[in-house]
Amino acid sequence: MRLARNMAAAMANSVVVVLINLIALPFYLRFLGMEAYGLIGFYATLQTVLQVLDLGLAPTVSREIAHGAEVGQQRRSASLLRTLGVVYIGVAVLIAALVALVAPWIGSHWLQARALPAETVAQAVMLMGVNLACRWPISLYHGALVGAHRLARSAATSMTINICAAITTIAVLAWGVRSIEAFFIVQAAFGLLHAIVLRVLARRAVGERDAPYDFRDLRRVWHFSAWMSGVAITGLVLSQFDKIVLSRVISLEPFAHYMLAALLVSGLQILTTPTLNTLFPKFSALIARGDGASLKYLYESATKLFATALFALAFGLVFQTQPLVTLWLGDAKVASEVAPLAAWLAIGSALNGIMYFPYSLQLAAGKPKLAFVTALGLLIVMIPVVLALAARFGALGGALGWASINALYVVVGTxxxxxKVMAFAGWSWLLRNAGVPALATFIPALLGAWICRTLAVGPWVALGIGGIAALVGIAIGVAGSFEPREFRRVLAMAFGRPTPAQ
Structure with a gap:
């Protein structure tokens, strides 16, 4: 039952976070303007890039706590969590100081602002550092709750605080101080609250609240963490390199269009992030238990369900972005600029999402070196590809680069x-468990787009047709991937009931 509950809670959190961002965006554009939203987009990129300073410790904690629960070493896990809490506080202070130091240079020389003064941009960047510092420990305590199979608690906290933060921010901008500085101050306050609440929940979930600090224990996890640090660095550069390049070579307005497209595509995280957070500790526990049969069955069955839902959502974005943005922002011109960007970003993100399964299996099997080598190879290829495409096509080049590199990732990573890890996770897995759902959802989505274009329907009707096409694709994907008896078996596993494989 816990697997299904954690997945449902995590997915609900992802839905709420995405909806908050989508609902709040028109208010931010109205109160702050497009260039200020470009700064918010730059903050999102900066936040992701600085995750390299995590040094792979958050996923390490998840794996250690999941393993500790299986072999009866909860006290050692609790000691590790307390010790890493001190490390994270130190890194948070470092982040705030580092960003404050480079803020004037970023405001004057990096970001291409036209309407906003360089001083305002520099102040906003400085507050980005404060915001990042306040939020920094969140990943550690979220990772601890993931490893303890208490993802529902983390999700409930995230939903509550994010809703309150959005409402408060909009209220301050509407009736208080209408500035980008006020935006980041409010966000920082709620980020600090989020970190404090998760710390309390994580220590309760792990138990052994009197466990000692032990910095020597870091040596035990350093090998895994060091490779995870390499994975984090290369992975984050891979995911953000297009945005870093575009923030330098194009002005803030088209960059804001690119970030709008990225925000839309982030809706795919409704599926990808909850799946990783739910299945990674389960894979780790099954490997620690030596239960290869259940691991194979869970890996393959979960892929079929995940791929069906992911590709249905992704192809909906590919073919229906323009009517969606037109209704969302009420601006057909912006929609026409965002649509092609979102289409290619959605394709790349869907391919990347499928690879969460091999990635999770690599980490659960204790082979982060393989994940690092793969990411490093992709990065070596991506740098010249994105630079060339961005120079030639601008924002569209960044999106094309993202789609291309993830297509290569699927082939090589699988x-x-x-x-190197498990024979059942090779190309046969990709063709049977991901290829069939992709084809099943693509055909209805393409047909729906053709109907919309042929009949020249309005945006509301187009979204309705797109929604029906997605549901048809899901139905075909499930029917083509599972026999009725097998589907019932998968549901039984999700809700914690015994299955033959277990």
Whole structure:
């Protein structure tokens, strides 16, 4: 029952976070303007880039706590969590100081602002550092709750605080101080509250609240954490390199269009992030238990369900972005600029999402080196590809680069996982468990788009047709991937009931 509950809670959190961002965006554009929203987009990129300072410790904590629960070493896990809490506070202070130091240079020389003064941009960047510092420990305590299979608690906290933060921010901008500085101050306050609440919940979930600090214990996890640090650095550069390049080579307005497209595509995280957070500790526990049969069955069955839902959502974005943005922002011109960007970003993100399964299996099997080598190879290829495409096509080039590199990732990453980790996770897994759902959802989505274009329907009707096409694709994907008896078996596993494989 816990697997299904955690997945449902995590998915609900992802839905709420995405909806908050989508609902709040028109208010931010109205009160702050497009260039200020470009600064918010830059903050999102900066936040992701600075995750390299996590050094792979958050996923390490998840794996350690999941393993500790299986082998009866909860006290050691609790000691590790307390010790890393001190490390994270130190890193938070470092982040605030580092960003404050480079803020004037970023405001004057990096960001291409036209309407906003350089001083305002520099102050906003400085407050970004404060915001990042306040939020920094969140990943540690969220990771601890993931490893303890208490994802529902983290999700409930995230939903509550994010809703309150959005309402408060909009209220301050509407009736208080209408500035980008006020935006970041409010966000920082709620980020600090989020970190404090998660700390309390994580320590309760892990138990052994009197466990000692032990910095020597860091040596035990350093090998895994060091490779995870490399994975984090290369992975984050891979995911943000297009945005970093575009923030330099194009002005803030088209960059804001790119970030709008990225925000839309982030809706795919409704599925990807909850799946990783739910299945990674489960994979770790099954490997620690030596239950290969259940691991294989869970890996393959979960892929089929995940791929069906992911590709249905992704193809909906590919073919229906323009009517969606037109209704969302009420601006057909902006929608026409955002639509092609969102289409290619959605394709790349869907391919990347499928690879969460091989990635999770690599980490659960204790082979982060393989994940690092794969990411490093992709980064070496991506740098010249994105630079060339961005120079030639601007924002569209960044989106094309993202789609191209993830297509390569699917081919290479799947082959390496099947060869080096588990034989069942190779290309046959990709073709059967991801390829069939992709084809099943693509055809109805394409047909729906053709109907909309042929009949020249309005945006509301287009979204309705797109929604029906997605549901049809899901139905075809499930029917083509599972026999009725097998589907019932998968549901039984999700709700914690015994299955033959268990």
């Amino acid at each position: 082959w390496l996982t099947g060869r």
